[in-house]
Amino acid sequence: MTAMATPQADLDRYRARAREWITAHLEPAAAKVTPGRGAETAEHISAQRELQRSLYEAGWAGIDVPAEYGGQGLTPEHAAAFADEARGYLLPDFGILSLVTFGIALPTILAACSESFKLRHVPRILAGQELWCQLLSEPGAGSDLAGIHTKATPHGDTWIVNGTKVWSSGASFADFGLCITRTDWDVPKHDGLTWIALPLKADGSTVRPIREINGGWEFCEVFLDDVVVDVDEVMGGVNEGWAFTHTMLVFERGALRGGRTELPTVLAPDLVELAAQRNRLGDSHVRQLIATGHVYDVVRAALVIRLEAVMRAAAGSGNLASYLKLAKGIYDPLRARIAMEVAGGLAVAFEPDSAGAVTSTNFLNGRVQSIAGGSNEMQRNGIAEKILGLPRETNVEKGKPFRQVLADARKW
Amino acid sequence: MYENDPGLRAPAVIGGELSAELALLRDSTVDFIDEVCPLPRLREYAAGPTPMPPDYLRRAAELGWFSMLVPDEYGGGCVSDDGLVDAALLAELRGAQVQPGPFVPMNVVAHALGRRGSDRHIAEVLPAIVAGQHVAVWALSDPESTLAGRGGVIGNAVDDGCRLTGTKAVVQDPQAADSFLLDAVVDGQLRQVLLDAHANGVVVRPLESLDISLRMGRLEIDGVHVAEDDFVGTAATTPADLSTQIDVAAVLCVAETVGGMNRLFEMTVQYAKDRIAFGRPIGSFQAVKHQLADLSLLLEMSKASVEAAVNAVAADLREARTSGTASMIASTAKAFVGDAANQISQGCFQVFGGIGFTWEHDLHLYLRRASVNEALYGTPTWHRERIVRLGGQ
Numbered sequence A: 001m002t003a004m005a006t007p008q009a010d011l012d013r014y015r016a017r018a019r020e021w022i023t024a025h026l027e028p029a030a031a032k033v034t035p036g037r038g039a040e041t042a043e044h045i046s047a048q049r050e051l052q053r054s055l056y057e058a059g060w061a062g063i064d065v066p067a068e069y070g071g072q073g074l075t076p077e078h079a080a081a082f083a084d085e086a087r088g089y090l091l092p093d094f095g096i097l098s099l100v101t102f103g104i105a106l107p108t109i110l111a112a113c114s115e116s117f118k119l120r121h122v123p124r125i126l127a128g129q130e131l132w133c134q135l136l137s138e139p140g141a142g143s144d145l146a147g148i149h150t151k152a153t154p155h156g157d158t159w160i161v162n163g164t165k166v167w168s169s170g171a172s173f174a175d176f177g178l179c180i181t182r183t184d185w186d187v188p189k190h191d192g193l194t195w196i197a198l199p200l201k202a203d204g205s206t207v208r209p210i211r212e213i214n215g216g217w218e219f220c221e222v223f224l225d226d227v228v229v230d231v232d233e234v235m236g237g238v239n240e241g242w243a244f245t246h247t248m249l250v251f252e253r254g255a256l257r258g259g260r261t262e263l264p265t266v267l268a269p270d271l272v273e274l275a276a277q278r279n280r281l282g283d284s285h286v287r288q289l290i291a292t293g294h295v296y297d298v299v300r301a302a303l304v305i306r307l308e309a310v311m312r313a314a315a316g317s318g319n320l321a322s323y324l325k326l327a328k329g330i331y332d333p334l335r336a337r338i339a340m341e342v343a344g345g346l347a348v349a350f351e352p353d354s355a356g357a358v359t360s361t362n363f364l365n366g367r368v369q370s371i372a373g374g375s376n377e378m379q380r381n382g383i384a385e386k387i388l389g390l391p392r393e394t395n396v397e398k399g400k401p402f403r404q405v406l407a408d409a410r411k412w
Numbered sequence B: 001m002y003e004n005d006p007g008l009r010a011p012a013v014i015g016g017e018l019s020a021e022l023a024l025l026r027d028s029t030v031d032f033i034d035e036v037c038p039l040p041r042l043r044e045y046a047a048g049p050t051p052m053p054p055d056y057l058r059r060a061a062e063l064g065w066f067s068m069l070v071p072d073e074y075g076g077g078c079v080s081d082d083g084l085v086d087a088a089l090l091a092e093l094r095g096a097q098v099q100p101g102p103f104v105p106m107n108v109v110a111h112a113l114g115r116r117g118s119d120r121h122i123a124e125v126l127p128a129i130v131a132g133q134h135v136a137v138w139a140l141s142d143p144e145s146t147l148a149g150r151g152g153v154i155g156n157a158v159d160d161g162c163r164l165t166g167t168k169a170v171v172q173d174p175q176a177a178d179s180f181l182l183d184a185v186v187d188g189q190l191r192q193v194l195l196d197a198h199a200n201g202v203v204v205r206p207l208e209s210l211d212i213s214l215r216m217g218r219l220e221i222d223g224v225h226v227a228e229d230d231f232v233g234t235a236a237t238t239p240a241d242l243s244t245q246i247d248v249a250a251v252l253c254v255a256e257t258v259g260g261m262n263r264l265f266e267m268t269v270q271y272a273k274d275r276i277a278f279g280r281p282i283g284s285f286q287a288v289k290h291q292l293a294d295l296s297l298l299l300e301m302s303k304a305s306v307e308a309a310v311n312a313v314a315a316d317l318r319e320a321r322t323s324g325t326a327s328m329i330a331s332t333a334k335a336f337v338g339d340a341a342n343q344i345s346q347g348c349f350q351v352f353g354g355i356g357f358t359w360e361h362d363l364h365l366y367l368r369r370a371s372v373n374e375a376l377y378g379t380p381t382w383h384r385e386r387i388v389r390l391g392g393q
Helices: A007-025 A042-057 A076-086 A096-112 A115-126 A241-256 A269-277 A284-314 A321-347 A355-365 A376-387 A402-409 B020-036 B039-047 B056-062 B083-096 B103-116 B119-130 B238-274 B286-318 B324-357 B363-375 B380-390
Strands: A132-135 A151-155 A158-169 A176-182 A193-199 A205-210 A219-230 B136-138 B153-158 B161-172 B179-186 B189-196 B202-207 B216-226
Touching (some): A007 A076, A096 A132, A096 A158, A096 A176, A096 A241, A132 A158, A151 A176, A158 A176, A158 A193, A158 A205, A176 A241, A269 A284, A269 A355, A284 B286, A284 B324, A284 B380, A321 A376, A321 B286, A376 B286, B083 B103, B083 B286, B103 B119, B103 B179, B103 B189, B153 B216, B161 B179, B189 B216, B238 B324, B286 B324, B324 B363, B324 B380
Parallel strands (some): A132 A176
Antiparallel strands (some): A151 A158, A176 A193, B161 B216, B179 B189, B202 B216
């Protein structure tokens, strides 16, 4: 009896072909060390572009992207099968730009941009010719994202963009930025926003890396002086930017979600190692600190497991993600502080790459989540108003043209 | 509250949808508590000579309150596949209404006898416990400690058994008890015995309790004779048996505490919506909102730790084993919830203001229960030390 060609058999055949190509063309992961976040060099990025191009030309890029946009037109299961087989091999690694380009920009473009936009950009993204970053925050607009001032003014068949963006991860190596601009100042804040594909290599665009407290260069400031953008580079509709923002944030949340979470069963290995190095494992205060760190680790994992199950089951409002973000923002710094106390002098004076060095770096980095991607305060507002149902804050901007909002703000 | 996120209304012990059987258990338990011992009646009993309605335990037993951790063949039974899940759900519902009675210590004894009891225990005592006709409490605390194994009671072998002498502190409902499960160092070895509360030489010293809805006391034992069939387990099994008992007690305790904190938090959020100051509900002020959001996170983390601990210890009970992994998770929940309940009850108190410091307001009932549960069966500090030991250090 001959077997019917079932989807599973298709998938198995696809997987086998993928494995064959991967083993012949990709390097095993152990062979090379990838640079840390924010430590990529131009040489590294251009080598990775070549690698992405070879994937694209061999038909392994955009596996579940429609064929008319340069993808393979297959299912997410096919994409997962390839990813599965490629585990343990070096895939193109653009650092944070991998996540932004393929996890945020690509799905947002496919979901919310015009046909001509998709035909123009998606094949180039898949071929490694376009890396994308986000141009959201500004020196004057962080938590209040819709309060941005970067201005796009129509001029013939173009927009002229002026303004400053900040905290753009990876902008120095990016080709385009998902850029939120203000296109109408005489309507309420959320109604005058438009997203534009901003060409970062164009005249008038200047990228300046910002050095962070940990010494890294992950974020950039982007100055936009009369940057000219074609009208058809608008993403979504003109003045419909707030709806586009929501679409993008949904993909962003999805891209940031980690893999499957499991409860840690090994006692806080970093803290045990530090205590052992200092010969303090018998000290009851240190033992309490180790246990406290372990308790945080376990309970945070338990929270992720529980709430992700609730969100899946209820096809939820998405608000519950605020708990996970607030837990990071509160417990990352506490956890990092515990390691500092266990480490004592080891985290103050250390050999490079030692446990003490890692501890001090984590201590500096541990505070990022309390302000990045929605500060603790924004999460608390979301939990209080959207989940607990407490009355909303009085909105002093309601119904006012944004121009008027700015004028009135000076009268407080 | 939770209008857009009904998933958050799930019990702590089971994050998802309840099975029809568990939903029935929940509903019948809620109805029973509403009818027999709602908070106004609880207050009357707390001030009276007995802490609960006369037939409270027997009627609770009809709902299965003391059968969940007992094997079917000994007259026990549960509605889900895991008795500990059912028992923890009951504990959570009890916590929401600060119910009286020795629920945790009696279930620990039922579990211990079901696993290690003598033939006589299984034939005579266990069925009576399951039926709520025999009150058996776990008296684990040695003096100056809320924990066992410090040699608070010493046994000396005699021809037909042994004689016990010593003290057990912080014993729940000692006056109502018919028997006590306690540990004793007998000829240098740690053992457990089920002691007849009415035996010669057993004296109960009633004490006042921080939790006014519970009765507490001290047990003084002076040369009490116990026979071979009074022992529970052997010298070889006792250390692991005690460890599992602590796991079971910890899980039930944190489930009860989280049930209480969940109710207190609901009351507090409602109050923040209702109370007007400066021309607006106080819950519209960001300072109050942020306080409540932080408490809400602590509550959800507490629920998550309870669910994880219930699942881990239930798996150990199913396999009749004592794994360090499950004990670590149980201790994690006990340590975290003990600390979190303090923060939640203080945060709720802050929102209530003056009314929360009155006897008339129910806040102190929840605060008292949470504080007692924090100390019983190991304080957070003790459980953190246990975590490190179980973690191999």
